[in-house]
Amino acid sequence: MTISMAARNPEDEMGHARPSDEELMATIVEGQESALEALYDRYGGQSYSLALRILGDREAAEEVVQDAFVAVWRRAETYDPHSGRLYSWLLRITRNRAIDELRRRGISARHPSVGGRSLDSEPDPAQDREVPEAATSAELRSVVGAALDGLPHDQREVLEMAYMRGWSQREISRHTGVPLGTVKTRTRLALKKLRRALEPLRKEPVDLDGV
Amino acid sequence: MECDGRIKDLFPDYHLGQLQPEEAEEVRRHLAEHASCREALEEVAEVLDLMPFAVPASAPPPSLKARVLARASEPETMESEAPEPEDPKPDNAPQPVVPARTGGGRWRIFLPAAAGAILVFLTVFAWAAYLGSEQENVRLRAENQRLEKRGGSSLVVVGVEGTGLAPEARGTAVLDPADGTVALDVYNLPATPEGHSYRAWLVAPGGDAYSLGTMKTDDRGDGRMAGRLPKDPTPYETVQVTTEPIGARERAGPVYLESGL
Numbered sequence: 001m002t003i004s005m006a007a008r009n010p011e012d013e014m015g016h017a018r019p020s021d022e023e024l025m026a027t028i029v030e031g032q033e034s035a036l037e038a039l040y041d042r043y044g045g046q047s048y049s050l051a052l053r054i055l056g057d058r059e060a061a062e063e064v065v066q067d068a069f070v071a072v073w074r075r076a077e078t079y080d081p082h083s084g085r086l087y088s089w090l091l092r093i094t095r096n097r098a099i100d101e102l103r104r105r106g107i108s109a110r111h112p113s114v115g116g117r118s119l120d121s122e123p124d125p126a127q128d129r130e131v132p133e134a135a136t137s138a139e140l141r142s143v144v145g146a147a148l149d150g151l152p153h154d155q156r157e158v159l160e161m162a163y164m165r166g167w168s169q170r171e172i173s174r175h176t177g178v179p180l181g182t183v184k185t186r187t188r189l190a191l192k193k194l195r196r197a198l199e200p201l202r203k204e205p206v207d208l209d210g211v
Numbered sequence: 212m213e214c215d216g217r218i219k220d221l222f223p224d225y226h227l228g229q230l231q232p233e234e235a236e237e238v239r240r241h242l243a244e245h246a247s248c249r250e251a252l253e254e255v256a257e258v259l260d261l262m263p264f265a266v267p268a269s270a271p272p273p274s275l276k277a278r279v280l281a282r283a284s285e286p287e288t289m290e291s292e293a294p295e296p297e298d299p300k301p302d303n304a305p306q307p308v309v310p311a312r313t314g315g316g317r318w319r320i321f322l323p324a325a326a327g328a329i330l331v332f333l334t335v336f337a338w339a340a341y342l343g344s345e346q347e348n349v350r351l352r353a354e355n356q357r358l359e360k361r362g363g364s365s366l367v368v369v370g371v372e373g374t375g376l377a378p379e380a381r382g383t384a385v386l387d388p389a390d391g392t393v394a395l396d397v398y399n400l401p402a403t404p405e406g407h408s409y410r411a412w413l414v415a416p417g418g419d420a421y422s423l424g425t426m427k428t429d430d431r432g433d434g435r436m437a438g439r440l441p442k443d444p445t446p447y448e449t450v451q452v453t454t455e456p457i458g459a460r461e462r463a464g465p466v467y468l469e470s471g472l
Binding site: 033036037040041044045046048049050052053058059061062065066069070073074084085088091092094095096140141144145148159162163164166167168169171184187188191194195198 | 216219220223224227228229230254255256257258259260261262263264265266267268269270271272275276278279280282283284285435
């Protein structure tokens with residue numbers, strides 16, 4: 001199965017075709033700072049949201065986002081579109097940097113929930129405002145969120161611990177006391193069900209701009 | 212090794228970079244010989260790479276974009292260049308030579324460009340002097356140069372100074388009228404009186420004030436906040452930070468930080 005999420009190439013408010021991720025990356029390779037800016041506009045919010053969810057710390061999340069975009073900027077020539085989509089690459093860098101920071105701080109006791117909020121800041125409408133989203137990116141969130149919600153709790157939990165805390169299956173087993181074989185089975189079943197649930201993404205390209 | 216469940220069970224940890232080195236090497240060797248497993252790994256990767264989209268969207272502070280662009284403009288020697296596992300082509304290829312960067316051109320004019328450039332210049336260097344860190348100075352010089360090149364930028368960076376109530380306090384306000392956002396970072400503010408909080412304002416010459424939101428400070432007196440600009444920010448000429456009773460919406464308290472726009 002190949003999940004197809006080819007970014008659409010819609011038009012901007014002036015009627016000009018917006019560059020695809022690949023075109024954007026080619027411009028970044030040429031050293032156009034405006035392309036990096038466009039990349040940030042497209043994926044900065046998603047990168048920040050992910051880092052914030054993993055770290056639960058705004059300042060640290062901002063550092064991670066800066067690191068991730070600078071890494072993309074400086075290593076743009078090494079990006080191979082055949083090896084994965086641009087947003088996957090960027091978010092993988094974001095996630096790995098955030099996990100590195102989590103490990104550096106020794107924050108292993110946190111139990112971030114993919115769907116919940118764990119920020120300890122003063123509630124402020126200005127700070128906690130939702131990011132305005134294109135309908136299509138909201139749709140993507142909706143599909144992925146529903147797919148995860150559809151998993152049994154124990155299966156969802158192993159995925160969250162692996163992705164959001166950076167625990168290997170062996171570490172999950174050690175921390176939770178669940179036998180390693182069971183952790184493997186839950187992971188395998190969770191991924192299988194998610195693939196099936198995410199099938200709609202194959203049918204229609206998703207515009208990820210502005211996520 | 213055959214394509215059994217054991218090797219496939221390692222794929223999630225392999226994709227997430229969470230295997231021990233010897234296990235990762237074992238998977239790499241296996242993948243090199245088994246196309247069907249490469250395909251299976253790709254499927255695992257596709258699903259795991261969607262996990263970020265299950266995270267609720269949070270708005271980054273408006274100033275973050277400027278900091279990202281500033282960091283990208285820094286000399287490359289300041290960035291660790293060790294190969295990273297997330298690289299989709301981890302071939303340890305030599306780092307590319309960074310080409311000369313050219314400025315972006317999407318920023319729209321908010322304040323007259325010349326005045327903006329002067330504000331940016333003064334603000335950034337005042338901030339650098341305050342921080343007293345050579346590395347920070349280098350970063351801010353790069354940021355200043357970048358912002359100066361953007362003659363038509365809408366991004367307005369303003370240094371805010373402590374009043375007599377907080378002579379050691381400093382801060383930076385970043386206003387982005389294009390996005391309708393404002394971010395404020397402050398340092399060395401005194402603790403607020405019991406039952407009060409800091410609140411940031413845009414103030415017009417006639418005294419009309421627009422609340423940008425409240426701000427908490429830590430035990431060092433450092434704090435930050437993000438807020439929304441009014442639809443028409445042009446009547447406002449001053450940024451202020453006051454202390455107000457929690458829940459109060461009127462500007463009545465003493466001014467701790469202030470700057471003209």
